Each structure stands twice: as C-alpha cells, then as structure tokens.
Amino acid sequence: MKFYIETYGCQMNVSDSELVSGILLNAGWEQAFAIDDADLILFNTCSVRQHAEDRVLGRIANEKHRKMQNPELKIAVLGCMAQRVGKRLLEKDFGVDFVVGVDQYLQLPELLSQERGMETEFDHFQIYPGLKPVHGDQSCAFVTIMRGCDNFCSYCIVPHVRGRERSVDFEQIVEEVAKCGDNGMKDVTLLGQNVNSYRWGDYNFPRLLLELNKIDSIYRLRFVTSHPKDLSDGLVQAMADCDKVCEHIHLPLQSGSNPVLKAMNRKYTIEHYFGLVEKLRAAIPNISLTTDLIAGFPGETHADFELTLDAMREIRFDYAFCFKYSEREGTAACSFENQVPETERLSRLQEMIDLQREITLEKFSAQVGNEIEVYVESLSKKSVHQVSGKTRDYKIAVLDGDESDIGTLKKARVKSATAGTLIC
Ligand code: SF4
Structure with a gap:
C-alpha cells in the first residue's frame, strides 16, 4: 500500500x-x-x-x-x-x-x-521521541526542536491547534542534526514556534546552538521563529560566537504601534524591538533581518498603521512577510468589536508590500559587485547551466553551475539583483 x-x-x-x-x-x-x-x-x-x-x-x-x-x-x-x-x-x-x-x-x-x-486529542508531552523523520534527498534539512506555543497572541490559532510548548530531547536533536550533515544536508534549520524558549534540563537555546555548532558534518545552522520578548543577550552572543550560525534572524514585529502590540498580546513594545535590532546589529555586523507584519488588526487606526510604516523605514528589514489580518474562530481577536473593514485591510497591506519591495530591492542591489558564498540547493528553474541556493544572510542567489554543485558552498560575484534574487 x-x-x-x-x-x-x-x-x-x-x-x-x-x-x-x-x-x-x-x-x-x-x-x-x-x-x-x-x-x-x-x-x-x-x-x-x-x-x-x-x-x-x-x-x-x-x-x-x-x-x-x-x-x-x-x-x-x-x-x-x-x-x-x-x-x-x-x-x-x-x-x-x-x-x-x-x-x-x-x-x-x-x-x-x-x-x-x-x-485529535492533545498530548501536551508528545515530542515523538526516537523517531526517524525521512528527510528525502534535499540539500537542506528542517529539524523540529520544539512543539506547541504558550504565548496566545490574540490573533493566532497556533496555541489552539498545536497545544502547549514542549522541547525535544537535546540528545535527539544533536543526533538528528549530525545525521542530516552525514546525509549531505549541510544547511540545517531548527524549527519551533518560539525557539528562544527551548529548554531541556540545563540546556537553553543558546547552549543548544553552542553544542550544535561543534558538529563537523554541517556547514550552516539557522532557526525560526524567535519571539522578541524572549530574545536574550545570551542568544545574541551565541549567534555571534558560533561560526555555523548564519547572519540572519527572523524576528516577527507584527506592528509598530504599542497599543496594537498590546491588543495583539505580544508582550513587548516597539522601543524594546528597536533595542533588540540595535544589539543584534552591534554584535553581528551585516546581520539580515526578516519579519512578519499584519495590516488591519482590529482597532488599528491609520496613525497606528503609519507607525508600522515608520518602523519599516527605520529598521529597513531585508524582507517582510506581510499579511492582512485574518479572523480565526476561537482566537481572542476574532471577537474584538473594532474590526477594520476588509477594503481598508487590503489597501494597507498593499502599501506595506510596496514599501517593503522598495527596501528589499535597495538591500539586494547594494550587494552588486560583492563576492558572496552560496550554499547550492538545486538546479535553477530557468537554465540547466545554472544553480540556485542561499547566502548566509538568507538571500536567494542564482549562479553558474551544475548538478554536482548541489550540497556544496560556492563563491560568486553578484552581477545584478531583483527584489528577491541575487544574480551572479
Ligand atoms: S504568533 Fe507565534 S508566538 Fe504568538 S501565539 Fe502564534 S505561534 Fe505563538
């Protein structure tokens, strides 16, 4: 069967x-x-x-x-x-x-x-111990280190459908990551709804990174997702100290307005977020920052929305995943009375996307002329004489090459850029 x-x-x-x-x-x-x-x-x-x-x-x-x-x-x-x-x-x-x-x-x-x-029963202790996921023949691997979430952001269905936060056994993660490297998956992303709160005995997330950094068979380590309220100085230091941890962090901001962040139950302020960006940029030069943003959250005024645009202009994210607010039955925000009309959500979303596209294009274009290191993941979709992969700072690059380059690191010089790809 x-x-x-x-x-x-x-x-x-x-x-x-x-x-x-x-x-x-x-x-x-x-x-x-x-x-x-x-x-x-x-x-x-x-x-x-x-x-x-x-x-x-x-x-x-x-x-x-x-x-x-x-x-x-x-x-x-x-x-x-x-x-x-x-x-x-x-x-x-x-x-x-x-x-x-x-x-x-x-x-x-x-x-x-x-x-x-x-x-469909929840099992709040289920971490699928000792199971061997089948990673297929891809060049990158995703390794789950946590399941569930305790944060209950008011718009989010995840805690309701994935249950409470629990961490995977530290040794199981080390074994899994090493196995990925041995099997040719040299770029490993650690996954969890909130990886910053990883905890297994004495191991917190920075300590986990320090241990995984010792695994010879992998080239690169990444992780998603980080919650701004839990991003510790220890983690920033570990990122700076671990040569395999890539110069990129995905740090969802969601809104630039404090009243909206409060209504979202995000438990940080925009000032705290700006402080984190400053620390990250001071400790890890050239770190790229990506984020998630929501347009038209219930109660978001035009002035609130402008604050999000201001934050985007000030921080200048390398990339932002922009969404319009979507009501999810069972979440707190779904019952908020001050819903923003759909047309307004859509027009704010478009404004956000346009601004981010401009910033992303500037960021990518600034790389033209630079030599970059690309981990080759696949053949390019457009030509059999080209391959595609990612830089350490999470930018897609296309360069000359063939199938034998997949799973290797290649150096190349950027000739041109779009708002999504570096062309070498
Ligand atoms: S947005 Fe992220 S941190 Fe907030 S409840 Fe959803 S999964 Fe958890």
Missing part, C-alpha cells in the same frame, strides 16, 4: 510530514511520489489563515473523484486544520476518511487499519 503526502503551511508542517512518512514506512507502507500511484492521500494542513483552509478544501474536493475509479482509495487530513475543524471534516460529504491531529501521528498506522476514524 502506498501513501502520498501533500503539505501546506509552514516549515513545521514540512517537518511533520517527514515524521509521518517515517511512521508509515516503519509500519510497512511505501511512499508514492505521484498522487496517481497512491492508495492513501494525506493532506497535512495549515489553519493560520482562512485562505489556507479554503485551499485544502478545494484540493480535497478535486481529489475526491479518484474514489469513483478506486473505491479503496482513502483520504486523510492531518495537521492544524484536522485539529481545528475535527469531526466536521468527517460528517460533511468531504470525502475524508481519517482526521488526525498534530499529537496523534503515532496512532496513524492503527487508525488506517479501520474504515474511517479520527484522533
């Missing part, structure tokens, strides 16, 4: 899909690399925005017809949407046979021996 996984949402889900592949392979299933060959289609889903859920429902509706040709075919929904929507996915005529929440993947093989079923 063969399974095929389609993954939506963040890198956490990519990592969970690798975990699920490992569980199913151990149970005797085979992995199908084309959906046509599958006896079981798994959708690993995201609930962060309504749009993400709508996309998956559309995909399931599209694949349902396969059941007419193959009545034995089963469809399973995993991940955040399974957790959030639960039983309703089985009740309605969605064509879904199994619904499995984020802490119940170990139950999958047993569940699949039944006709239909659901497992």
